[in-house]
Amino acid sequence: MQVDRETGTDHAHGPSDTVRLASDLRLAVGRMTRRLRQAHAVGDVSLSGVSVLARLAADGPGSPGSLADLERVRPQAMAGTLAVLEQRGLVGRGPDAADGRRIIVAITEEGRAMLAERRSESVHRLSAVLDEFTPEERGTLASALPLLDRLAERL
Numbered sequence: 001m002q003v004d005r006e007t008g009t010d011h012a013h014g015p016s017d018t019v020r021l022a023s024d025l026r027l028a029v030g031r032m033t034r035r036l037r038q039a040h041a042v043g044d045v046s047l048s049g050v051s052v053l054a055r056l057a058a059d060g061p062g063s064p065g066s067l068a069d070l071e072r073v074r075p076q077a078m079a080g081t082l083a084v085l086e087q088r089g090l091v092g093r094g095p096d097a098a099d100g101r102r103i104i105v106a107i108t109e110e111g112r113a114m115l116a117e118r119r120s121e122s123v124h125r126l127s128a129v130l131d132e133f134t135p136e137e138r139g140t141l142a143s144a145l146p147l148l149d150r151l152a153e154r155l
Contacts, residue, residue, distance in 0.1 A: 045118070048073070049085050053090060053111050056106060056111070057107050061104045061105060061107075064082055067082075091105050091107055
């Protein structure tokens with residue numbers, strides 16, 4: 001079997017199973033993300049902003065550069081995200097205690113509250129839909145979660 005590495009196409013049989021799975025996963029995850037995003041009010045915090053808030057809430061304060069690295073975005077993009085979050089009072093900036101030249105960003109109580117509210121809305125929406133699934137289907141989804149987490153970490 002000769003598979004084209006760029007397209008994943010087996011010229012005799014079409015796209016490989018791995019490429020088809022990757023395409024299907026991308027579509028399904030994208031659809032879920034869009035629908036959850038639509039549930040939030042216009043002008044709400046962007047997904048990248050929510051991701052930064054979640055990281056700061058879980059890991060504690062960090063520098064803009066380290067946040068950009070962890071979120072895998074350019075420092076300029078992180079600067080824009082942080083500016084919006086700071087303008088809304090969701091994060092605060094201050095000097096690093098160890099190196100006063102360096103800036104450290106931390107989530108505020110308002111940021112924690114907004115993050116909790118947004119998570120609650122998304123979780124409520126997801127659980128309402130999951131209630132329509134059979135226990136076996138929910139079990140299948142639950143067993144796939146570690147694989148999806150591993151996939152997300154490696155992207």
